[in-house]
Amino acid sequence: MNLYGRDLLKLLDYSKEEICYLLSLAKEFKKKKQNKELHPYLKGKNVVLLFEKDSTRTRCAFEVGAKDLGMGTTYLGPTGSQMGKKESIKDTARVLARMYDGIEYRGFSQDIVEELAENSSVPVWNGLTDEFHPTQMLADLMTIEENFGHLEGLNFTYMGDARNNVGNSLMVACAKMGLNFTCCAPKDLFPKEGLVKTCREIATKNNCTITLTDNVKEGVKNANIIYTDVWVSMGEKEEIWEKRIKELKPYQVNQEAINLANKDVIFLHCLPSFHDTKTKIGKEMFDKFGVKEMEVTDEVFESNCSKVMDQAENRLHTIKAVMFASLNDTKEKM
Numbered sequence: 001m002n003l004y005g006r007d008l009l010k011l012l013d014y015s016k017e018e019i020c021y022l023l024s025l026a027k028e029f030k031k032k033k034q035n036k037e038l039h040p041y042l043k044g045k046n047v048v049l050l051f052e053k054d055s056t057r058t059r060c061a062f063e064v065g066a067k068d069l070g071m072g073t074t075y076l077g078p079t080g081s082q083m084g085k086k087e088s089i090k091d092t093a094r095v096l097a098r099m100y101d102g103i104e105y106r107g108f109s110q111d112i113v114e115e116l117a118e119n120s121s122v123p124v125w126n127g128l129t130d131e132f133h134p135t136q137m138l139a140d141l142m143t144i145e146e147n148f149g150h151l152e153g154l155n156f157t158y159m160g161d162a163r164n165n166v167g168n169s170l171m172v173a174c175a176k177m178g179l180n181f182t183c184c185a186p187k188d189l190f191p192k193e194g195l196v197k198t199c200r201e202i203a204t205k206n207n208c209t210i211t212l213t214d215n216v217k218e219g220v221k222n223a224n225i226i227y228t229d230v231w232v233s234m235g236e237k238e239e240i241w242e243k244r245i246k247e248l249k250p251y252q253v254n255q256e257a258i259n260l261a262n263k264d265v266i267f268l269h270c271l272p273s274f275h276d277t278k279t280k281i282g283k284e285m286f287d288k289f290g291v292k293e294m295e296v297t298d299e300v301f302e303s304n305c306s307k308v309m310d311q312a313e314n315r316l317h318t319i320k321a322v323m324f325a326s327l328n329d330t331k332e333k334m
């Protein structure tokens, strides 16, 4: 398997075998980290991290991952660089590619990350756009495999805003890897028809299914994995909160939903999560609309079936695997 020089813009661009390869690399890196075995295989290289939106996990995973691999990093936040304001995406890509070995981008439109990649001679990795969040998927798949020992044939239910970056990407990831994907959401938050069609074609080849339902009981029945994400994503208007809370309350992951699922069900969430009022926005929503927990209850979030912290840790190992696979030009073996 050779992914040298490859971008990671969306999982649709990767084959099942390539995804499996990245997951196996991540497993190796996790072992090395746990055994405190140093692995600076990419010494002398540098990567730049472009963030037009906030981040904890993705930024930290790229920074620590790069450091563990022996690389240097530069973080450019929403302000402080010329990108977009005085300098086009095309020019930015060409300049950065002269100085760095890889470029990570988190921002708004998928078109931006695609344009960066088109104009950059070094690999570009999508750290989240409005449409897709591919590096998150690798951590999610890794966590599922750690819990069940395999991926194929598992029943995966996504509850909530199913047309956001995470919902879209999960549908693709399940179709590619042979998991039966159920989107359990109000009809107007179902993923776009075009993407559903594409995923159904992929799923058929991989002996799995894509189901869309607005019925919670049907949606969670037999689920091995229940996954949710925030009801309002970064970049959406604040005014949308009221509508989403009303619309998505029935799709909250609570103990009742967990009880209706398979006995071995695990709960996943990409994080950050509103499972209490200990955040600024969580508190604000409680004051305005009286909701003390949103997409998941605190009970489920803190329960034994919740694997969200393993999932968060796996961001590091999988992102490291992505950087290693696309930048390793030596004969260095893992």
Ligand code: CP
Residues within 6 Å of the ligand: 054, 055, 056, 057, 058, 059, 128, 136, 270, 271, 272
């Ligand atoms: N899950 C995720 O992407 O988290 P951050 O927004 O903290 O990077």
Ligand code: NVA
Residues within 6 Å of the ligand: 128, 164, 165, 166, 229, 230, 232, 233, 234, 270, 271, 272
């Ligand atoms: N859908 C969320 C994911 C955060 C990791 C957002 O875009 O804000």
